[in-house]
Amino acid sequence: MELEQIYQATLAKWGEEAQYDQAVEECAELIAALKHYRRGKIDRQAVIDELADVSLMLGQLTWMFGQRDVEQAIAAKLRKLDKLLSAP
Numbered sequence: 001m002e003l004e005q006i007y008q009a010t011l012a013k014w015g016e017e018a019q020y021d022q023a024v025e026e027c028a029e030l031i032a033a034l035k036h037y038r039r040g041k042i043d044r045q046a047v048i049d050e051l052a053d054v055s056l057m058l059g060q061l062t063w064m065f066g067q068r069d070v071e072q073a074i075a076a077k078l079r080k081l082d083k084l085l086s087a088p
């Protein structure tokens with residue numbers, strides 16, 4: 001199954017609200033994992049696993065909100081960052 005089909009199937013099975021809740025939960029798990037990693041309580045792979053969860057949720061939400069709009073927002077933010085980094 002292609003990613004887009006998976007996003008569509010996920011949305012159809014569990015609904016929009018569940019996707020927002022899941023994204024919040026996965027972000028919270030990544031936050032906790034980074035805190036634990038910093039303190040040496042978990043290994044690198046545990047952080048990578050949480051990054052994978054968040055990446056998938058970002059893909060899901062990006063698909064739901066519109067790939068093109070998100071890409072435009074990212075481009076605008078990268079231009080702003082580039083300007084900041086180029087400033088003396």
Ligand SMILES: [Mg+2]
Nearest residue numbers: 026029050053
């Ligand atoms: Mg997770």
